[in-house]
Amino acid sequence: MQEFFHSVTLDRDKCQGCINCIKRCPTEAIRVRGKKAYIIAERCIDCGECIRVCPHHAKKAVTDSLDILKDYEYTIALPAPSFMAQFNNLEDVDIVLAALLDFGFDAVFEVAKAAEIVSAATRKLMQSGRLPRPVISSACPAVTRLIRVRFPGLIDQILPLNAPVEVAARMAKREAAAKTGLPPEKIGAIFITPCPAKVTAIKMPLGTGKSAVDGAVAVSDVYPRLLSCMKETAEEGALPALSQAGKIGISWGSSGGESAGLINDNYLAADGIENVIRVLEDLEDEKFQDVDFIELNACSGGCVGGVLNVENPYVARxxxxxxxxxMPVSLNHLEDQDDPDALRDTLRWDTELEFVPVLKLDDNMFAAMQKMEQVEQIVASLEGLDCGSCGAPTCRALAEDVVRGLASIDDCIFYYKRQHKKEKK
Amino acid sequence: MSALKWTYEVDGTDFTRAGEASSNVKKKLRALGVPSDVIRKVSIALYEGEINMVIHANGGVIDVEMSPDRIDMTLKDTGKGIPDIDKAMQAGYSTAADEVRSLGFGAGMGLPNMKKNTDEMRIESTVGVGTTVYMTVYI
Known part of the structure; x- marks a missing residue:
């Protein structure tokens, strides 16, 4: 199995060994062992729920530090659509874009611009009728990873297009190379990321062999210094016209925005990881009729709800x-792109998405059946409180860990107490 | 080794709970490493069956038996029974009440979808006594 990089990590010193994160994790990827949380790497989808819920701030997202700007001769900032929603009284995106240049980037390329091209490509692909319906968005990497480990039957329905940030990086670097004459390795495309899942998607991409995004800095790291740059920019007077995106692009920043860009009413948009799971379950049972497209965002509200953003998601929306x-509706169309072959390479997935059966009890089905029988027996002997005191999120999860040889049934304090009493008698 | 057996009670009064058995079975089959096309067929057939039990029969009991080569499902209710099974099997034929249809159910596709997604299906029904549907999907 391939090695795992995860943006979501644990600060062992801060972890108190409580059960908040294990109960919240949508893939049951966290256990508390030896009074510290432990993330099971192959299960984690980097959704960031544990970061949100940890009262001790022991869960964190690893992002690149701002020093990464020094690693490249020419740097391009890639601000996400949701980034524009982080500021008070912002009327013109150009202030933010100009301030990013003052901040130290050599160029800016809005992810919203690439999003408009992805919207146009999605419309075209959907019209071709080649994709199994309903098509599921591939924009939220936490959702794509969730499907990969938990909903193998739906993998074929995922839109085989790169997410806007990937498309933005490829387009921006091509532009920059043409403009500066620099070799690609000296040009750095740096994403200003609202969430850890995007960081993981850059370091360990799905759907493409290697990401063109060279680094990801957190919105929360850029924000304070950028505010002072914005103040200076505003005082300088006339702003350069930098923005190249319209309504369709910027709308990707909140839930329903990607769907709206399809100009088709037969869509469904769900946000928040629990709602996403419910939709995927229903989708597996073919409960939806007459739905062409399904947009799913792991964070409540969509990308504005990203855990690295600074503004409240609802205010941001x-x-x-x-x-x-x-804003004008859209400023980017497939027809305007001068090199259709390069565009196709920029947009299309080049690597197939494969099911990763991390929830399986055993590779051999006979053995798995035997193990499941043992799991049922252990579950029957437990209290069924799902209290989490053993370090597993539910009694069933403990039973599975026991059968997998990763935990002992004595980890259940109720079971242990009962045995102890029996021995005394 | 013996087969794994799971039993589910289907509450006939609560629409929103229909689907619990199917999603529970789905979870188990996934943990067992059953191929995803088989899981898909089983869960669709079970979900349609659950809905039928809620709409027409005021609930019932579902038994699922998983063997290494096959999954057998028995859906038993004590509802009003099906007078004409051939007719009930026709796509689009429905006896569901208007209020059920207004919820988006009762399109007359339940039994046909169950048939389509299983390798074997047999219905035993006596009017006034109840209906039992036997379904098998081979792995």
Whole structure:
């Protein structure tokens, strides 16, 4: 099995060994062992729920430090659509873009611009009728990873296009290489990321062999210094016209935005990891009729809900709506792209997505059946409180760990107490 | 080794709970490493069956038996029974009440979908006594 990189990691010193994260994890990827949380790497989808819920701030997202700008001769900032929703009273995206140049980047390339191209390509691909319906969005990497470990039957329905940030990096680097004449390795495309899942998607991409994004810095790291740059930028007077994206692009920043860009009413957009799981379960049972497209975002509210953002997701969404009001619908079309072959390579997945059966009890089905029988027996002997005191999220999860040889049934304090009493008698 | 057996009670009064058995079975089959096309067929057939039991029969009991080469499902209710099984098997034929249809169910595709997603299906029904549906999917 391939090695795993995860943006979501544990600060052992801060971890108190409580059960908040294990109960919240949608793939049951966390256990508490020896009074410290432990993340099971092959199960983690980097959704960031544990970061959100940890009262001790022991869960964190590893992102690149701002020093990464020094590693390249020419750097390009890739701000996400949701990034524009982080500021008070912002009326013009150009202030943010110009301030990013003052911040130290040599160029900016809006992810919203690439998003408009992905929207156009999705419309075209859906019209071709080649994709099994309903098509599931591939934009949220936490959702794609969730499907890969938990919903193998739905893998074929995932839109085989790169996410806007990947498309943005490839387009921006091509532009920069043409403009500067620099070799690609001296050009750095740096994403300003709202979430850890995107960081993982860059370091360990799905759907493509290697990501063109060279680094990811957290919105929360960029924000404070950028604010002062923005103040200076605003005082300088006339702004350069930098923005190259419209309503469709910026709308990707909140739930429902990607779907709206398809200009087709037969869509469904769900956000928040628990709602996403419910939709995927129903989708597996073929409960939806007449739905062409399904947009799923692991964070509540969509990317504005990303755990590395600074603004409250609902306030951010309102700001996004206000900001886009005066924008043109879309500034980017497939027809304008001068090199259709390069565009296809930029957009299409080049690596097939494969099922990773991490929840399987055993590779051999006979053995798995035997193990399941043991699991049922152990579950029957437990209290069924799902209290988490053993370090596993549910009694069933403990039973599975016992059968896998990863835990002891004595880890259950109720079971242990009962045995102890019996021995006394 | 013997087969694994799971039993589920289907509550006939609560629409929103229909699907619990199917999603529980799905989880188990996934943990067992059953191929995903088999899981898909089983869960679709079971879900349709659960809905039928809620709409037409006020609930019932589902037994699932998993062997290494096959999955057998028995859906038993004590509802009003099916007078004409051939007719009930026709796509689009429905006796569901209007209120059920207004919820988006009762399109007359339940039994045909169950048939389509299983390798074997047999219905035993007596009017006034109840219905039992036997379904098998081979692994």
């Amino acid at each position: 309102t700001k996004l709506y206000r900001l886009r009001k005066l």
